[in-house]
Amino acid sequence: LFTRGQTQSLTTVTLGTKRDEQMIEGLKELTTKRFILHYNFPPFSTGEVGGRPGPGRREIGHGNLAERALKNLLPAEEDFPYTIRILSDILESNGSSSMATVCAGSLALMDAGVKLKKPIAGIAMGLIKEKDSVAILSDILGDEDHFGDMDFKVAGTTEGVTAIQMDVKVSGIPISVLATAFEKAKAARYQILDVIKKAIPETRKDISENAPKILTLKIKPDQIGGVIGSGGKTIKAIKEKTGAEVDIDDNGTVYLTGKNGSAEKARDIVESMTHEYKAGERFVGEVMRVEAFGAFVNIGY
Secondary structure, eight states: OEEETTEEEEEEEEEEOGGGSEEEEOSSOEEEESEEEEEEOOGGGGTOOOOOOOOOHHHHHHHHHHHHHHHTTSOOTTTOOOEEEEEEEEEEOSSOHHHHHHHHHHHHHHHHTOOOSSOOEEEEEEEEEETTEEEEEESOOHHHHHHSSEEEEEEEOSSOEEEEEEEEOSSOOOHHHHHHHHHHHHHHHHHHHHHHHHHOSSOOSSOOTTSOEEEEEEOOGGGHHHHHOGGGHHHHHHHHHHOOEEEEOTTSEEEEEESTTHHHHHHHHHHHHHOOOOTTOOOOSEEEEETTTTEEEEEOO
């Protein structure tokens, strides 16, 4: 829960398996997305009464901005093979709720055990211009956004900027003014990051016990067929024996998902099946009948 002034975001992180990735049908191919950020802006957040018709232009735009700001700080899939969903519910708004989502997202990801490269924060800068006189505002309110001449959102870490968005109502802004806005945004961002670090100094060591445990291992592509078996019977036998879910990419990456040690058991079975024994190397393990082959396969765990 992140609160700054009269702006508040309640943000939740959910960790899922590879099967939970969002599927996107393009014109030519089907792609998947492992990081998804959803942003909700209900009418009550600004004291209004109304229904919830679904995502509009605001929800899509603000959600995309916050997602852009956070996504490049996530660990690589090889290091953290989870599908990550962030849901930001804006409970109150009189300022930049998209930047509040970035701050709340950083807190929630660290609390969920997602090893962010750096904590991140965001701030919205404003501008009032009267002839040659210019005033730059930090953390603008709704009225300052409405009557002002600029809404310049900057999100980033102590190392640099990860996302920006600027709306202007004047014909142009001098580079010197923009540079000053960046400097003030940096100072404000550092101040917010100090508050975030006090709330959660570092990422949790482990993910929640409610989240599934995912392990990965690499096998040779020509071994995939042996693990799957005829009609998928071998991989089904592994799932039934261990209680874990087993998914295999075309490149030979095996994802094993489960709780209470089931993922570890499934990993040991797959490693035993795909291990290439050297001359004189002895196998010690269990022999399990696999109907897919009508034969016995050595499976150690």
